[in-house]
Amino acid sequence: MGEKRAQPAAKRRYWLLKTEPSSFAFEDLLRAPKRRTQWDGVRNYQARNFMRDDMQFGDLALIYHSSADPTGITGIARIVRAARPDATQFDPKDEHFDPKARREDPPWVAVEIEALVPVEPCVSLQARKDEPRLAQMLVLRRGQRLSVQPVESGEWQVVLELAGLDPGNF
């Protein structure tokens, strides 16, 4: 691939982004214009803080399908635009409308992501539970509901291995 590296691998961070495929699936991202979309509608402060403060252009993300059959990591995406105000917070017709959001100080942000490759078959929840090197992974913890989670680089390597992908390609 002749694409420029966004930043040195040492500075790049890894993320996990949850979505319910019934509302938006990785396949939808693959079919989107330029295979990109706004990752909007996040309405949790901790998740917001990760997006706003830590997510950078060039970071990589695992796309995770929750409430799905099967649940699991179904694709790899890249952050192609850092956080900016999430337009849906101002749209009364949008399900994520926030009547308290003020334009002069918007509380919610969105990033733009681009699909890289699908993970097929997906890396299932069970496969990750069976992998001792992922024992600390946030998404596997009981009751963990954060929709935007940081992923350690070691965990990233293991997940890509389980996916049959070469981490060096990213």
Place this chain on the structure above:
DNA sequence: GCCAACGTTGGC
């Protein structure tokens, strides 16, 4: 559909 986990809300 159940229910445990956990974030948010609001009365005090």
Place this chain on the structure above:
DNA sequence: GCCAACGTTGGC
């Protein structure tokens, strides 16, 4: 600031 009630998430 406490905390009970409530709503949402998400695996099962």
